[in-house]
Amino acid sequence: MTHSTEVPQESALLVGLSLPGVPTWEAEESLDELARLADTATLAILEKVLQNRRRIDPTYYVGKGKAEELRDLAISCDADMIIFDNDLSPAQMRNLEKLTDKRILDRSAIILDIFARHAKTRTAQVQVELAQLNYLMPRLTRQWSHLSRQAGGGAIRGMGAAGVRGPGETQLEIDRRLVRGRIGQLQRELDRIASQMATSRKSRVDSFRVALVGYTNAGKSTLMRALSGSDVLVQDRLFATLGSTTRAVEVDPRHKILLTDTVGFIRRLPHHLFASFRATLEETIEADLLLHVVDLSHPHYDHQMETVQSVLNDLGVEDRPTLTVFNKIDQIGEGDEVEGHVRAAMGQPDRAAISAHTGAGLDVLLEKILVRCQEHEVTLDLRIPQAEGRLLSQLHEQGEILEQSYDAEDAHLRVRLSRAWAQRWELERFELN
Ligand SMILES: Nc1nc2c(ncn2[C@@H]2O[C@H](COP(=O)(O)OP(=O)(O)OP(=O)(O)O)[C@@H](O)[C@H]2O)c(=O)[nH]1
Ligand SMILES: [Mg+2]
Known part of the structure; x- marks a missing residue:
């Protein structure tokens, strides 16, 4: 290599x-x-x-x-x-x-090191540096050479020679003071980032939100690419993705979902990292549906699934509707032990078998997502003055018109809408009952 x-x-x-x-x-x-x-x-x-x-x-x-x-x-x-x-x-x-x-x-140190190397965005860099410093703090006794030397890492960046010794302070005390100061600074920056992320999430609540979750290297980003055409990074290495990317995906002409790709999980994820990446994982925490992507060609895919499940428990989303997506089926030969999973998945609503790489099974996956999406919708009967052409055309964009009729003044419509849109129409008191 x-x-x-x-x-x-x-x-x-x-x-x-x-x-x-x-x-x-x-x-x-x-x-x-x-x-x-x-x-x-x-x-x-x-x-x-x-x-x-x-x-x-x-x-x-x-x-x-x-x-x-x-x-x-x-x-x-x-x-x-x-x-x-x-x-x-x-x-x-x-x-x-x-x-x-x-x-x-x-x-933990190695995982932190990889995160530091792969962090490209400011958000990921802040999150990783914060996790590294929290890890480092109790270990601060001598030069932390491995972590400090990294390009792009930067946990200890700029800290080596810095610091004027205060009266009676030992070098260790100076280092601790510097680290503590930096942690505070990073935490404040992360709080700002988190609130910006929350604001931009709020502007998207109208759509059905689907999040990709799974073990690192399972193929989440590859699936993201295949479904959304976005050019998110795909690499055969652990923790290629360290941020979260959200794209609109048209499941059918009437249904758009928001699909989020994010950082993968691993067994014994250092808890400092977990805490720091909370803001990035927030999209996952708030999703309406999780797609649990599993690398079925991995010899220990079942343990990876257990790990993912336990991280989902830690995130408090263990009860969230989930579709298990067995990926990399192009690597599964006939008569393979796991082939049964592939066949069994076909008929089940909460499982799918795909190859994000070749595209096999993606159509069926989309159908299964569509069903979930429709389950999330409600049917409303509305009466809208015919003069309100703008409202009528909005309605056509937002939902599916199941029935419509007119009287002298109003249009009577039965529509299927996402819950979020339906609530707005209800608030506007257009519903009939
Ligand atoms: N053979 C095969 N390889 C795949 C498939 N899907 C993904 N891969 C490969 O698996 C590797 C990891 O893919 P990614 O999409 O980066 O995985 P990820 O889950 O996003 O990984 P992290 O971002 O590290 O958590 C890449 O080398 C992909 O080309 C598939 O269906 N078949
Ligand atoms: Mg990825």
Whole structure:
């Protein structure tokens, strides 16, 4: 794999821990995913070590003897850093760093690092930097070299040499003061962004809102492209999308929906990130329908689905109407174990099987979205003075006219409308009853 970084590629030793209650295959799968994450963070992976343990060591996480073994291995393979798949406490990180004399990172740090690299918009940059600093704060004991060196990252950007020492202040106190100040600044900026986003969402409440959710790399953006023709970024890498994009999609000539593509999920999403990205996820939280995009060709698609479900629980949208969209069916061969899912999905209203890549199944998916969209509509009987031509033509645009008749003055119409439009007509007291 080639990487276009000027900095020479750094190398890492990966360590996973299999604890009681967590089956070994799950720890292995998670460690494989950590390798993919490290690769996305442009690190070279030298070794992967999986260790079974009965308990977590409070000082070194893995026990002193094992920590020393890891140190020796890291030295012999000349690794720049050791990355733990499990989250380490700030104290464990410090102790391991002292013992091994290598940089120690954990899963959260790597995910934060990838987010920092991929954040292109101001909003994403603010959100990531805030998450990084909140993560960094309790770990602020020495130069945080890996995170600070990133291009585009910038958590610690501009903080290295800055700061005039106040009377009696140690360097650590200065650093903490600076970080705290920066966190406050970012939080204020994020609050401003969030309220702007809320305002622009409010102007769109008339439409049926559909949000794409799913594990990272499931194909959400590819589906967004296929349905809306928008040129959102599609990449075979984790966390390609870090913002949210909303586009109008015509499901049929009478029904337009607003489709939102957003950031993907992953197991053990660092909670600082989750908190920071709340504003971006707000579109998802307010959607009328969720399309849960699943990469059916992934060997562990079922665990990915569980992870997504638990993130949706955390967001408080577990009861939201959801369509499960099995994607990448072009990769599924006949007789594959999961082929049954594809066939079963065909007849079910809350499932669809597609290939966002080839376009297979998209027509059926749209039909199923249309049904949901129509369920969300109401039928109203209205009486509108014939002289009000403008109102009549508005009505034709907003809804579907089911019946119409005229008397001397008024038009009598039975129309099907979205709930939001219907409410307006009711407020204007045009309804008949
Ligand atoms: N074979 C195949 N590949 C697909 C399909 N849909 C998406 N992909 C590929 O899967 C990879 C990830 O696609 P994206 O659309 O970027 O995935 P995403 O869910 O938006 O990922 P994040 O933004 O990282 O959360 C890309 O390489 C796509 O080309 C599909 O139906 N078939
Ligand atoms: Mg995407």
